[in-house]
Amino acid sequence: MEYVGEHLLPGQIGHFFILVSLIASLTAAFAYFKAVQATPDAKAGWLKLARISFFTEVFAVLVIFAALLHILYYHLFEYKYAWQHTSLSLEFKYIMSAFWEGQEGSTLLWTFWHCVLGVIIIRREKQWEAPVMSVVSFAQFFLATMIIGIYVFDVKIGSNPFILLRDSGVLDEAAGMHVNFDVTQPIRADYLTMITDGNDLNPLLQNYWMVIHPPILFLGFASTLIPFAFAMAGLWTRDIKGWVTRAIPWTLFSVAFLGLGIMMGAKWAYESLNFGGYWAWDPVENASLVPWMIMVSGLHTMLIFKHSGYSLRSSFLFLALSFIFIVYSTFLTKSGVLGDSSVHAFADIGMNGQLFLFLIVFVWLPPFFAAQTNKHRLIITGVTLILSLATYFLAEKIPGFPLYVILAGIATYIVLMNKLVPSVKKEESVSSREFWMFIGSLVFFLAAMIIIFQTSLPVFNKLFNSNKAPGENDEFNYNKIQVLIAFVIGILTAITQYLKYKSTDTKSFLNKMLVPTIISAVVATFILIVVKINYDVHGMGFLINIWLALVATVYATIANAAYIWVGLKGKLKNSGGSVAHFGFGLMLVGMILSSSKKEILSWNTSGIAVPFGEDSKEKTGENLTLVKGVPMQMNDYMVTYVGDSAHPKKEQTYFKVHFKSKTSNEEFTLLPDAFVNYKGNEGLMANPSSKHYWNHDVFTYVSSFYKPTAEGDTISFKPNSININDTIFYSKGFITIEKLAAKDNLPVAGFSKSDTGYTASVKVQELNGSSYSSDLLLIRNAGKTLYQTQDTIMAQSLVLRLEDAGANSVTIGVKESNDVLEYLTLKAYKFPYINLVWAGVIFLVIGSVVAMVRRVRLLKLKAA
Template identity: 35%
Template sequence: MLLNIQYIGEHLLPGTIGQSFIYIALALAFVSFIFYLSAEIQKNQSYKNLGKLTYILHFSSLIIIGISFFYILLNHYFEYAYVWEHTASYLPLKYIISAFWAGQEGSFLLWVIIQGILGMILLFTAKKFESRVMTVISGGQVLLNTMILGIKPMGIVLGQSPFLLLREKAANSGVEFFQDPNYLSQILDGNGINPLLENIWMVTHPPLLFLGYAAALIPFAYAIASLWKSDFQSWLRPAFPWMIFAVMSLGGGILLGGAWAYESLTFGGFWAWDPVENASLIPWLVLLAGMHTMILNKRRNHSFGLSYLFIYLGFLLVIYASYLTRSGVLGETSAHAFGNNGLSTQMITLMTIISIVFFILYFKNFKKYPTNSKDEFLSREFWMYIGSLVLVLSAFQILISTSIPVINTIFGSNIAPPPEREAFYNKWQLPFAVIIMILTSVSLVLKYAKNEFSDFIKKYGIILLISNVLFIAEIFTFHISSVPYLVLLLSINIALVAAVDYLFRNKFDMHSLSNSLSHLGFALFIFGVLVAFSTSEVISSNTSKYDLGDQKSNKENQLLIKDQKKKLKSYQVEYTKLKREKNHLYYNVDFYKEDKNGELKKEFTVVPSINVNDRMGNVYDPETHHSFYRDVFTYITYADISSDLKNDTYTQLFEKEVILHDTIAIKNYYFELDTIKIKSNNENIDINNVSIIAVFKAINNRAKTQDIELSYDISNGKLTKGQSLFDDENFRLRFVKVSTKANGIIVAADEKRFEFIVIKSTVFPYISIMWLGVLVTFIGLSISLIRNIRVRVQN
């Protein structure tokens, strides 16, 4: 049996420490949960102190788990399944770091550690809410901790351990290879990280996304604390900064994912409506709606039921996003989803527990929620309320379409996902975007409470006038012709002008600055997306004499022969150099433009590359030249990878035996073996010091004759083979070896390799406006976050 085998070379101590502290961390989180629950119910300070102490010990255990896990990754201990599956010895440190969250077990561990950090902050800032909030946080840690347990009580899967040994995997049970005590010596390297993840964005994108996932728990914890005691007002001030933080961090994670897709994938875009991308966008939209209804709670003392519901849904949908990604239910509908691993039941149970707790408290308080007098139609709060509902409707359209595989699994149906995914979602979401832009502009013009209709018409009329002037100018500038896109463009202009107007009307005070900048930035972001991706243009088109296959391939790709310029719209493009670094091939492509004098001047160089990976498939990494006016996005669609890796500039045509006076034909030449000479320094031939010279008469198609000599030299036992180059015909003739037949030799002819690549280049105009919008939005949200934290501290 395997248990009796004494394995050689395994490093079991870090794994044993890590796994032991997983159990300890779970136990401590549960004890903290019990102490905090008891402290709130019994109003016992001692229990509260014990709850705090056990949570600190729980978090300390998580740090030990994280250190143990990173230690086995860093030291390439391939006896651990996770290390073997997601790392390799050649990976640099930055990709070892990203391997931490490359797999399910590591990403869950990252999530629970980040959530633990936020819990530590709450431990010292929640003040009077500590017992109630930390009951929820500790309970959340218990539930999340079970995802990395890696045990099967009564056959029920409870998590997957990051410290599972490779030989202990169910798939390896009974495998003869692991019967060998010294099996580890035969594992020379790991499987390596997915080559798509070998990107700097993947070092930053997942941690920020999981920070957003973890942060979504905090407003939920405050909402539960509020419902627990039917205290509908005092929770808003401490919870609101956390809501802003959750929106910022989750939004930042989503945006970094889009940046990774834009910089690293070849579909040529920022957002492809992939189901896993959608899964993170859905809770963000709902949390954004919840953030706006919380403002209504503070300002007008109503809409509490909606706020609680949106906060709950935002957190639940974060768990649902994880379910979609990790349960295997998406199958092949997403490029990012993990395979099925038996955790789906556990995640459904987790969502069920959260829902039961929430709805018991929600309906218990349903008749107690404060209600204010009905909002005026012409009031900011009314249109904020409508805007929040529109955000949630937008989220649910994405949710229903993304959940088609789940619906099919539950009901046994066979509904097909949208065949043209991007077109489908764009068609549905564009009206929502238009409505949100209009509602943004209206709410920025209106004040809270009652507004005079004549005053509103006057202000909004000026905004419409300015917006239409900008709109007409933009039609001629950006050449947008699609009617739906034009409607969106006009609505964006109205929102932009309204945001600037709001800023000036309120004289740049801190509140108006944060409000104006966040909405201005969001409108700029949508504007940048619309212009960049609706007016993008593929500038590559095959003008070579070589056919690339079908019509689409020839229309969108350009074949570049090394050191020969080809025209790409307003550019002249030249493939100049190939650089090899381990399993990466880097291709230098220079872009030229004519200056005022009509002379070609190099504008920039892009270096698209290929990450050659035999096990996981080659990855074609694009490179983008950025400027304010446009991005030029370029990637390799074809290259002769095998020859490029060998660094061989010739390809062999043939190898054959030639006897004295035989003739061979190569291209436009005939070669007759005229004589064979043998030279040696000694009278008796020394086989370690001898030269054999084959003399050929070469005749070309113009009847020009020349003698060429190919030598086969042995000097002090070292062999040198001669060759003759014919650059005009791009081939060479080589002396390979002496034949076993009398007066015979073996020669080879090689053709100079045709060095070329095929590229696709796309121009995205003014995409920098999109990133400017992101920056402005986050500045606005940051100002709001700082302002609300200051208010909290002062009170």
């Protein structure tokens, strides 16, 4: 059957070039492999084939990228990817966000960065091109299998972004949303005419951070492959030491951009998510943090080796584990195993077996390169294939079998590497820089292992059919350990740069440390006494740990800033390490201060209690309900819900909230927004809005709101006849008629001498709460009502009207209705010193880049 309106050419081009990418990457990997093994005469031919294949791969990836972008840009809903991730109302700036929202698009982004980095290696790393690019091309081959989308027998290999909607098995889902045909019948030739819109990009992701954060993060992911490839190349070519010098700049690049990508995600969370912070120890966040921490450890052990000859084995191990944990984080994110514990995880799309295979192959790749001979490598290849197949068939039958395979691979690598890599027999001096750098690297590595163990509990539960929970307070379980790590790392970061490699003169060391130590002690004392940290939520013991961590991180910040002038004579181009350490310390100081001194501003003083439900993270007492147009006190501000506006195309409301300081002339307006997430079960979602100061932020988000329905109020008044000083009860309190007066002269248009006017003074008393006054007016003539007023007590959702009046009695009409109350419930925090976190990140990245540039210049000078 020919289907009307389908645009098949972009998909056909995409399909074809996926196959080209798959074949070209495998060919490049094989050709580079042969180039390493070949004689000098044959090497040139293999290199030529490898380069042609890799550049073909690059071209194929660019075409795939362009084809998918074309499908998304023109909303070609005949393709599942376009229907699933876009809509006609999706703004142009979010088309790229839709590109990498899905698993296939994010894999393409990762592949694209591998292409870019590979081209740079081919141009710059001539000596190491063949072994390094063999690893890079092999990784590209595996990423290509992730998007090929074919079945081998009953095993699904990859998920193709160019699959048609009618072939995807989700037309029944489409029918429930935007299609009005019967999906139980054969698909009609003109089915596209009935698809009126796409499924849209998740509203949570319609944010400018979604445009810029994933590219940087995936550049960081991709960059971890390069130091790993250099380490494997060193093992493979038996140049056990020479690879380190070439790998250090790449490692610095990876530390800079993976760290930047992670913290851009934290900034996005701070600006756009309503959990009131920037880091929630989310499993997917942790899975990206752990490789960065291991990479930092590897960077420092490489520097130790470069200057002293120690820690080469540790460098091999750390760089291998850094990339392996990147692959593991891919498994965690894409397998669906974290679907119930992370807001970032993708749903399972039936590729768990392939993801496990991806992980197992790269776990066993280091032993392959560390093997002594080609015969041994062949044996390890066979073992890897057997274990991969065994994992597929035995994973469900033998609890924990995949974990045993992974641990066996790591253990095999350590054994083979230790046999191959020499160690320095001479003992290190306790006064040397390398000794304490190694201690710091080891502590940082162990901290990463603790984080990944806690993060992997859902995986362990799946592997062992158990149900172990991390504890009631998951965040505290992480913090109580990591705050002690911060103390140790802070102290080591402060003192290590003042030490010399191999040995340090004690007197000289103490003289250099004296001034930074005194300044740090003064600053830390000032913070503890004047600024104060009284975070007692988890007891005095945890508070003392926070104090210790603060002192240590202040010490790290000031000592490294001082070292730029004391140790490096102010030469900024040589001070990349100190700048990075300064930024790291500053970031930790900001994290400790902003988290421990975070203050709730929105304590409920309005008397209006909005129930959030038992399962909600929100507490009524911590949320202030604002009635539209009514100023209410919030800490040192008078806050007014001024108004709101709707998104022109989406169910999204933007609120205008005015703050006026009670202690100064300052006033400002914040614009938080909220929407009901129609693509999930999260209910009301909110994008925060903040007022930024140099020393704190006022952070707000909408926790609930109510607007009268378009149909209007349909509840009628209930008449109540009572005497003066009697009361009428309503759901939240009672109403008292305090005074009634007859008038023969009222300033009302049309009032004549034959008319009779009545005014009633009414008091509304909320039970155990506020009281409100109201004046009602009624004009009658010959028993007929000519004019009457009604008064709305918005804070009580109450409308009053004077129905009738006599000498000492009245009839009051009472109506309780939510439609009279337009309100907004706001959660507000004060985040002190949050800008120290972001400033620290900037300095950390700048310092890493400066150090990288310096290393590259040194390599050029050495080559010259």
